[in-house]
Amino acid sequence: MDNKNIQNPFQNGMAQLDKVTKIKDFSKEFIARLRQPDRDIRISIPVKMDDGSMKIFEGYRVEYNNTLGPYKGGIRYHKDTEINEVKALAFWMTLKCAVAGIPMGGGKGGITVDPKELSKTELEKLSRGWVQKLADILGPKKDVPAPDVNTTPEIMAWMANEYAKITEEETGATFTGKPLDKGGSAGRGSATGLGGFYVFNSLRKQIGLSEKCKIVVQGFGNVGVNVAQSFIENGHKVIAISDSKGGIYNADGLDIEKLGEYKKKNGSLSGFAGSKNLTNKELLETECDLLIPAAFENVITEANAEKIKAKAILELANGPITPEADEILFKKGIPVIPDILANSGGVTVSYFEWDQNLREEHWSEKEVFEKLLPMMNDATQKTFKNAKEYSTDLIRGAFILALERISEKMGY
Numbered sequence: 378m379d380n381k382n383i384q385n386p387f388q389n390g391m392a393q394l395d396k397v398t399k400i401k402d403f404s405k406e407f408i409a410r411l412r413q414p415d416r417d418i419r420i421s422i423p424v425k426m427d428d429g430s431m432k433i434f435e436g437y438r439v440e441y442n443n444t445l446g447p448y449k450g451g452i453r454y455h456k457d458t459e460i461n462e463v464k465a466l467a468f469w470m471t472l473k474c475a476v477a478g479i480p481m482g483g484g485k486g487g488i489t490v491d492p493k494e495l496s497k498t499e500l501e502k503l504s505r506g507w508v509q510k511l512a513d514i515l516g517p518k519k520d521v522p523a524p525d526v527n528t529t530p531e532i533m534a535w536m537a538n539e540y541a542k543i544t545e546e547e548t549g550a551t552f553t554g555k556p557l558d559k560g561g562s563a564g565r566g567s568a569t570g571l572g573g574f575y576v577f578n579s580l581r582k583q584i585g586l587s588e589k590c591k592i593v594v595q596g597f598g599n600v601g602v603n604v605a606q607s608f609i610e611n612g613h614k615v616i617a618i619s620d621s622k623g624g625i626y627n628a629d630g631l632d633i634e635k636l637g638e639y640k641k642k643n644g645s646l647s648g649f650a651g652s653k654n655l656t657n658k659e660l661l662e663t664e665c666d667l668l669i670p671a672a673f674e675n676v677i678t679e680a681n682a683e684k685i686k687a688k689a690i691l692e693l694a695n696g697p698i699t700p701e702a703d704e705i706l707f708k709k710g711i712p713v714i715p716d717i718l719a720n721s722g723g724v725t726v727s728y729f730e731w732d733q734n735l736r737e738e739h740w741s742e743k744e745v746f747e748k749l750l751p752m753m754n755d756a757t758q759k760t761f762k763n764a765k766e767y768s769t770d771l772i773r774g775a776f777i778l779a780l781e782r783i784s785e786k787m788g789y
């Protein structure tokens with residue numbers, strides 16, 4: 378992804394934590410423990426490039442907290458990925474698993490790399506290299522990575538294979554997000570988007586939205602495309618969507634499937650029949666019922682929060698709204714359905730994959746979604762109840778739910 382805002386996301390996570398402790402009393406020792414990861418590891422990965430030269434890449438694994446179960450969290454490949462970003466994402470994973478009610482802790486990994494600049498062979502060597510350096514700390518009962526931005530089921534299959542070669546562990550449960558024929562779960566590809574829809578649908582009436590909303594989506598990757606499809610299949614309209622190059626708008630609604638084919642042929646969304654072009658800035662400020670940031674962090678800040686004209690926001694990217702912008706949106710009366718709840722469908726189905734691998738079972742897509750729906754509804758309604766009880770926003774409502782679950786298990 379391009380154009381990343383470089384505000385320190387870990388500081389944002391800590392600012393969110395501080396705000397919650399102002400409205401609910403948690404033990405000081407517990408909060409102090411949550412302000413530090415259990416460990417953060419930096420590795421260097423030498424890769425012999427196709428031209429015979431050797432290049433050294435920087436990689437990371439942050440194991441934040443394993444109170445509720447093995448560390449769980451994706452691996453991000455991005456040119457701007459650095460330790461603070463990985464730490465922030467690992468912190469949010471800790472809370473997300475707790476909100477979703479799954480027996481997993483929080484972790485995250487990454488490599489500073491623009492994967493588009495590597496050949497497939499180089500990418501495979503790099504991915505296997507990450508596993509070679511970290512195999513000792515990974516494992517189904519220890520730390521279970523998954524895909525994130527720019528990492529694919531194919532990459533997970535290489536990693537799982539490398540791990541199996543090194544350790545002879547046979548369940549395949551150390552990595553999730555694998556291809557279906559290599560132990561992946563049905564429904565994992567669409568789980569984050571569909572889970573986001575379930576969360577929205579559970580809250581829809583409570584936040585005063587209709588059955589036929591106009592939706593704006595930032596991001597045309599795994600999450601953006603799947604969430605757009607889920608909303609359209611359920612009677613809503615996606616009136617604008619964007620990728621890193623910019624977006625398009627059509628008041629009558631966009632056909633996402635045709636748009637996907639168009640992008641494949643033309644390389645961008647621009648010029649799609651019947652639509653008008655938008656910049657990403659304009660897209661975020663478009664009038665709509667629901668805005669869904671589904672690209673990356675820090676896209677709604679103090680600089681543009683006042684200009685947001687959506688009636689509600691569903692955060693599917695991790696950390697797309699800064700704490701300062703959260704305050705502004707709260708004052709404007711725009712409900713924000715927070716990332717640690719809204720995008721938790723992904724990690725929930727990752728947990729299902731881990732569970733299926735360990736039990737040597739395979740669940741159909743229908744079974745997976747039937748298990749996902751009540752879990753998303755339960756997490757959503759508990760978050761809403763907290764927000765009401767503490768007269769606060771949904772973000773703090775979700776944090777309280779997570780912190781209560783973790784602190785209780787830790788014995789505070």
Ligand code: NAD
Nearest residue numbers: 378379380527569596597598599600620621672694695723
């Ligand atoms: P992806 O790499 O598949 O897609 C990212 C999309 O963002 C691409 O379409 C890219 O063009 C677009 N983008 C990049 N720069 C942009 C810009 N400046 N403006 C608008 N769009 C831009 O990644 P993904 O898996 O869809 O993840 C998106 C977000 O969702 C990330 O924050 C990720 O951490 C979060 N998330 C993903 C999952 C999952 O299951 N994939 C689960 C939870 C959270």
